[in-house]
Amino acid sequence: MKRRAQYMTAVTGFNDRNWYTPTTGIWQSVWLTFTSRSYLTAVKITPNLDALTAEVEVEAKNARSMEVRLEAHYEVDGEKKEARAAAQISVNEKGRGILVFPDYDHRAANDFYWSPEHPNLIGVTAELWAGDDCLDRVETYFGMRKISVHNGQLLLNNRPYFQRLVLDQGYWRDTLLTPPSEEAIKKDIELTKAMGFNGARKHQKIEDPRYYYWADKLGLLVWGEMPSAYEFNDRAMRGTYRELMEFVKRDYNHPCIVCWVQLNESWGVSNIMNDLRQQDYTRSLYYMLKALDPGRIVSTNDGWEHVDENDICSLHDYALFEDNLDKYDDPGYYTEKNVEHRLSNASGNRYHGEPVMVTEYGGVAFSGDEQGAWGYYEAARSQEEFLSRIKKTTEKFISSRGRFSGFCYTQLTDVMQEVNGLLDMDRNPKAPLERLKEIFGREFY
Known part of the structure; x- marks a missing residue:
């Protein structure tokens, strides 16, 4: 897919080409909040599903030696429950408390854990107290959710979970990167689920925080991806470090986000194959993310030319047709050798048994007008051909689920000249939703 013009300009200082209409200026909502002199500035919640606890870290302004009172509220088996804790604000205006949830019959996990099928959210109230006076109050939430890797498989809440993702660039015809409304955000997620997907790679x-909110509420896994710099230089590195840290800080509490994608297809590190400095930079991003957020997986360089520090073997392959699907019968071919036109691993690095996902494939163009219809390889000439090509490749990953932990189909909607979406740019399906769900949501046992 194509790089984002607005970020390239921000971190490199120039932009010599555009693939999509560029977006500049303030394109997400800016919120202003009235506060007292002393107020809470951050509430960071880290769930521990195995211990049934949640660590709550708070930050405040002008609040030394004050107390933050924490209360969680949730339901299990239809019964309303609460958990309480307190955090003492220290001289550096930070504090920490632990919410402890009672053990329960694990048959009630569907009422307590967060998953796409059961998106349970636990509300949290944080109040800043000075003596008998409550100076500030914040309402937030989190999900009791765990994403992990075990024996080459991706687990969700300690159980194998097959991720069915769609690549979603979040563009609209008239407003570009800015969602036209909150209802439009919600509709995108509802359409994604209606086609059989349980997640999206943004x-x-x-993305707009409201997208992550509705993904939390409606139940959709999300891969949070960093926009790429155009080239490798000191300014690009500084900008990426800064923006990636802000990304994690702002959206840390969203249970929907299960993976951080720090780099894509060697964009901004075009010589990573043999350049040790670019490999070290890639490793440094990985370790930074693991220090900031050890509870999520990281795709280090999504697509190819991986370094050793990586949680998932992500592959991009659009040269995937009915007559060459057997190349995925040999794990050594795609984990150690090449995928489409690039090598799987950067020089001096190798595959270490990570879960394998083809995180870009498909991209079949279909618009009813072959003139100027951009997609990968030849455009489909009919709806039946469109569905047939999607089905044959997708079934390969579902039927080979012992070797794959999921897939990510390109893409949700048409974007500008790219007419390879499952929906057009106005969100009209190119095929009946139920037929798409039969392909992407096919059950296996």
Whole structure:
């Protein structure tokens, strides 16, 4: 897919080409909040599913030696429950408390854990107290959710979970990167689920926080992806470090986000194959993310030319047709050798048994007008051909689920000249939703 113009300009200082209409200026909502002199500035919640606890870290302004009172509220088996804790604000205006949840019959996990099928959210109230006076009050939430890797498989809440993702660039015809309304955000997620997907890879975009909110509420896994710099230089590195840290800080509490994608297809590190400095930079991003957020997986360089520090073997392959699907019968071919036209691993690095996902494939163009219809390889000439090509490749990953932990189909909607979406740019399906769900949501046992 194509790089984002607005980020390239921000971190490199220039932009000599555009693939999509560029977006500049303030394109996400800016919120202003009235506060007292002393107020809470951050509430960071880290769930521990195995211990049934949640660590709450708070930050405040002008609040030394004050107390933050924490209360969680949730339901299990239809019964309303609460958990309480307190955090003492220290001289550096930070504090920490632990919410402890009672053990329960694990048959009630569907009422307590967060997953796409059961998006349970636990509300949290944080109050800043000075003596008998409550100076500030914040309402937030989190999900009791765990994403992990075990024996080459991706687990969700300690159980194998097959991720069915769609690549979503978050563009609209009239408003570009800015969602036209909150209802439009919600509709995108509802359409994604209606087609059988349980997740989305938000490609090259730090999305509007309202998207993550509705993904939390409706139940959709999200891969949070950092927009790419155009080239490798000191300014690009500084900008990426800064923006990636802000991304994690702002959206840390969203249970929907299960993976951080720090780089894509060697964009901004075009010589990573043999350049040790670019490999070290890639490793440094990985370790920074692990220090900031050890509870999520990281795709280090999504697509190819991986370094050793990586949680998932992500592959991009659009040269995937009915007559060459057997190349995925040999794990050594795609984990150690090449995928499409690039090598799987950067020089001096190798595959270490990570879960394998083809995180870009498909991209079949279909618009009813072959003139100027851009997609990968030949455009489909009919709806039946469109569905047939999608089905044959997708079934390969579902039927080979012992070797794959999921897939990510390109893409949700048409974007500008790219007419390879499952929906057009106005969100009209190119095929009946139920037929698409039969392909992407096919059950296996």
